[in-house]
Amino acid sequence: MPIALDRRTRRDADLRHVDIEDFLAADFPGLVARHGRLVARGIASLQAPPLSIEIGASSWSFSSDGTTLTASRGTVGGALVVTLSEAEFSDWAQNQRSFNAMLTARELRYRDGSEVDVSVWDSLWLTLLEGWPVVDDTIEFVDRHGTPLDLGRVFTPADDPADVAHFLREAGYLHLRGWLDPADMTEVSSDIDRALPHYREGDGRSWWATLEDGSRRCVRLQEFIAHSPATSAILRGERWEHLRGVLAGGDLLERRPVDGRGLEALIKPVGVTVGASDVSFHRDCHFGRHAYNCSNLVAGIAVTGSGETNGQLRVIVGSHRVLMPVEIAKSRPYLPVVAVPTEPGDVTVHLTCTLHESTPPLVEERRVLYTGFSLAPRTDDADANGENTSNSGGHALAALRERISQILLDEATRS
Numbered sequence: 001m002p003i004a005l006d007r008r009t010r011r012d013a014d015l016r017h018v019d020i021e022d023f024l025a026a027d028f029p030g031l032v033a034r035h036g037r038l039v040a041r042g043i044a045s046l047q048a049p050p051l052s053i054e055i056g057a058s059s060w061s062f063s064s065d066g067t068t069l070t071a072s073r074g075t076v077g078g079a080l081v082v083t084l085s086e087a088e089f090s091d092w093a094q095n096q097r098s099f100n101a102m103l104t105a106r107e108l109r110y111r112d113g114s115e116v117d118v119s120v121w122d123s124l125w126l127t128l129l130e131g132w133p134v135v136d137d138t139i140e141f142v143d144r145h146g147t148p149l150d151l152g153r154v155f156t157p158a159d160d161p162a163d164v165a166h167f168l169r170e171a172g173y174l175h176l177r178g179w180l181d182p183a184d185m186t187e188v189s190s191d192i193d194r195a196l197p198h199y200r201e202g203d204g205r206s207w208w209a210t211l212e213d214g215s216r217r218c219v220r221l222q223e224f225i226a227h228s229p230a231t232s233a234i235l236r237g238e239r240w241e242h243l244r245g246v247l248a249g250g251d252l253l254e255r256r257p258v259d260g261r262g263l264e265a266l267i268k269p270v271g272v273t274v275g276a277s278d279v280s281f282h283r284d285c286h287f288g289r290h291a292y293n294c295s296n297l298v299a300g301i302a303v304t305g306s307g308e309t310n311g312q313l314r315v316i317v318g319s320h321r322v323l324m325p326v327e328i329a330k331s332r333p334y335l336p337v338v339a340v341p342t343e344p345g346d347v348t349v350h351l352t353c354t355l356h357e358s359t360p361p362l363v364e365e366r367r368v369l370y371t372g373f374s375l376a377p378r379t380d381d382a383d384a385n386g387e388n389t390s391n392s393g394g395h396a397l398a399a400l401r402e403r404i405s406q407i408l409l410d411e412a413t414r415s
Helices: 020-046 086-093 099-104 115-130 161-171 184-198 229-235 238-248 326-331 392-414
Strands: 051-055 058-064 069-073 080-083 109-111 173-176 206-211 216-222 253-255 264-268 272-274 297-302 313-316 337-340 347-351 356-358 366-375
Touching: 020 058, 020 069, 020 086, 020 115, 051 086, 080 115, 099 115, 115 326, 161 173, 161 238, 173 337, 184 216, 184 229, 184 264, 184 297, 184 366, 229 238, 238 253, 238 366, 313 347
Parallel strands: 051 080
Antiparallel strands: 051 058, 058 069, 080 109, 173 347, 206 216, 206 272, 216 264, 253 366, 264 366, 297 347, 297 366, 313 337, 313 356
8 A cells, every 4th residue: 555645634724721630630541541551562662761741730651551552640750851831732733843843943841751752752752642653673675566665776767757756655755867967967066156155144045054164155055046047947847747747646736836945055154063054963843833734845956966975865774653752863863774875856755754964065066956745735725714724834934943053043143
């Protein structure tokens, strides 16, 4: 049976304030009946401690009895203890914000546990809410005919579109070649050089990093499309539209808007010491809202080539199917890790649920454009007044991302 690309199970129109007592009485029993065994299996496999949640003067604990997840009043021994406000618990209980988001925004208060424990419980909680397993010993990666996938395969326009779409859903990523003209990348790179003088620190549309020699470099150019006729022609062209149709398979996909911040140009310089340039393993939905937005597709256009010497994309195969905690992915991943070296004009695609990272350049910088494709809004994503709400919660998450970006930028500036 094909793996579903559309994993949306929640709607912003259904958001409400969730009190922990009401959650435990009304929602928890049904969730445990459906997903409690998966959570217990994850707790055992990852040797996770119990979780105790403090809200005001009260506390509640979650742990495994060996077969399922249980809840009790009070704080239990050996537990990771997390202190939340009522609003924070409501967000967490509805997959609006994760512990990871709160931690990165410097808002999470916890004790008697490690950052790994926090990451593990983010995954276990999402398993409870959505039934996405933390471990799956039966997982396989096979093509449409049942043959094991070649995880290093590069797809061209001559390949069967059904094979391309299947690989993406099976493995969580793609490496594409021949869909764009490599010669166009020289002009795109020149556009980046011409655009750089139009960006400055603090302009709200660029990210900067400190290099080993103390200099500051612009590493992310938002709204780049306004400076690059070559990029505009690519994303408005027939080849890009053809690619959208191939990736969609049986799903409805929309191109990201070409204007505004639907595309970013990234420069990956050698020797970054401070700043968000090369990011270790993460999911694009790890701040929250997986159940409202996933899976969208992130497309990287290789302006320069990539590899071990100048950095490259690496993905954890099947991590859109197995909810490996982010912090464990960084140190001891238990699914295959694949590097995706590229040539100029190559396109990489990964699902927003797929764990991926960018390795740092060692010898020379690389350049890449990032854009993507989004699932079409659902017909019933509407509130009582008939207004579409599919992006309303996303605005809050976007604001959170901006806050986190500002924290990272402030830290880089202080350093």
